[in-house]
Structures are given as C-alpha cells and as structure tokens.
Amino acid sequence: MSYTLYNRPGSGGFVVEAALTLADAPFELIELDSKAGTPLSESFRETNPWGQLPTLILPDGTIMTETSAILVHLSLCFPDKRLAPLPGTPAHAAFLRWMTFANVNLYEAVLRRGYPFRFTDDPAGYDALRSAAIRRMGEALAVIEAHVEGPFLLGEEMTVADVYIAMFLVWHRGDLEAARLARIAEAVRGHRVVGPIWRRHFGQR
Ligand SMILES: N[C@@H](CCC(=O)N[C@@H](CS)C(=O)NCC(=O)O)C(=O)O
Numbered sequence: 001m002s003y004t005l006y007n008r009p010g011s012g013g014f015v016v017e018a019a020l021t022l023a024d025a026p027f028e029l030i031e032l033d034s035k036a037g038t039p040l041s042e043s044f045r046e047t048n049p050w051g052q053l054p055t056l057i058l059p060d061g062t063i064m065t066e067t068s069a070i071l072v073h074l075s076l077c078f079p080d081k082r083l084a085p086l087p088g089t090p091a092h093a094a095f096l097r098w099m100t101f102a103n104v105n106l107y108e109a110v111l112r113r114g115y116p117f118r119f120t121d122d123p124a125g126y127d128a129l130r131s132a133a134i135r136r137m138g139e140a141l142a143v144i145e146a147h148v149e150g151p152f153l154l155g156e157e158m159t160v161a162d163v164y165i166a167m168f169l170v171w172h173r174g175d176l177e178a179a180r181l182a183r184i185a186e187a188v189r190g191h192r193v194v195g196p197i198w199r200r201h202f203g204q205r
Helices: 013-022 042-046 067-077 090-114 123-146 160-171 179-189 194-202
Strands: 003-007 027-031 055-057
Touching: 003 013, 013 027, 013 067, 013 160, 013 194, 067 090, 067 160, 090 123, 090 160, 123 160, 123 179, 160 179, 160 194, 179 194
Parallel strands: 003 027
Antiparallel strands: 003 055
C-alpha cells in the first residue's frame, strides 16, 4: 500500500517528499506541470477542491492537504522514524506550535507574495501587498529564530519542523539576520537523505 504525493518541483511538497523518504514509506510522486504564481489546472480541483499542493493520498485513499497536518500525521504514523518529538512531551507541544505558526504565518505570506490578486481586487495594490508579505515573513522567521532550542528548532535532533522551516528560508526574498535558522538550513541541505531531495527542488540555493 503506497502513498501518492502531488507536487511540482520547488513547491511545498518538497517537505512531504522528504518526510515520506525519511519514514521509508513507499510513495508515488506525481509532478504537475505548472509554474509557481499560477493557479493549478481546474481539473486538479477534483482531487483537492482548494486547488493546492502538496496533496497527499493516503494508502486507504483518504485525501490530505495542509502541509503541517500532513507532516504531523506522517510523524504519528511512523513513530520509530522520529520525524517529531514524542507525543505528549513539551517538545511535541512546541512542534505543534511551530508547525501551525509556519502554516498560518509563513505559508500564507508566501501566497500573498505570489498570488496578490487573491488578496485585493485592486491591481494597484499588488506591489504593496507583495512587499508587506515579504516583511511579514521576515518578522515570522525572526520569531522562530528567537525560539530555536539549538542546534535544531526543538533541540538535539532534526525533525520535519526543521525541514519545513528551511523551505521557507529558501523562499524568503527579504533580508534576514537569522544565524540559527541558517545553520538549520545548512544541516538540512547537507542531510544524507534530505539533501538530494533539496537539490532536486532548489538546486544549490
Ligand atoms: N495551506 C496550504 C498552502 C499550500 C500552497 O500554497 N501551495 C502552493 C504551492 S507551494 C500552491 O499550491 N499554489 C497554487 C495555488 O495556490 O493556486 C498548505 O499548507 O499546504
């Protein structure tokens, strides 16, 4: 029984692909032919009515969307792979906190930057929306930077939260003083399993 992951290169499915690979879970990758900043084809809405990636089909056919929910689910399905801290611990509470924080504050800012036409009906406002989104993303990354336990976000071990945050760092277009997040991204890029997936999505960035 296998998972099916819908994504496009350089998109958020990178982190789901990394999590599935870290979990040794069998999966089929379906890469949609579409560019960042453009809506996906209407026909894809039959799979995900919100028309977004990543979309993961579980082995029993259940459709999952929302990156942080997918990552939390996978971490619970494969506890021995230690994708996340042990459920019920303070570290797991922090894991849930930052996963949701990233989805709500970072991912939405990425969308405001890439798809401003969804957030205002006034084309004259697109540039202002984009620059405010980049600033907001920098503010959210700075909050996470201040909460890095070290060396990884939640302590000694890398979790999928680190891989997730590293993805936002590579997408961020503004200035950012975040030495601890930069070190996490470096570790993610250099990771034996995640590194090759990173390079396929983001090249040498
Ligand atoms: N809230 C969603 C956001 C996903 C998202 O924005 N995905 C982008 C690709 S990175 C996308 O599908 N863009 C196409 C669109 O929004 O039309 C999640 O957490 O997975």
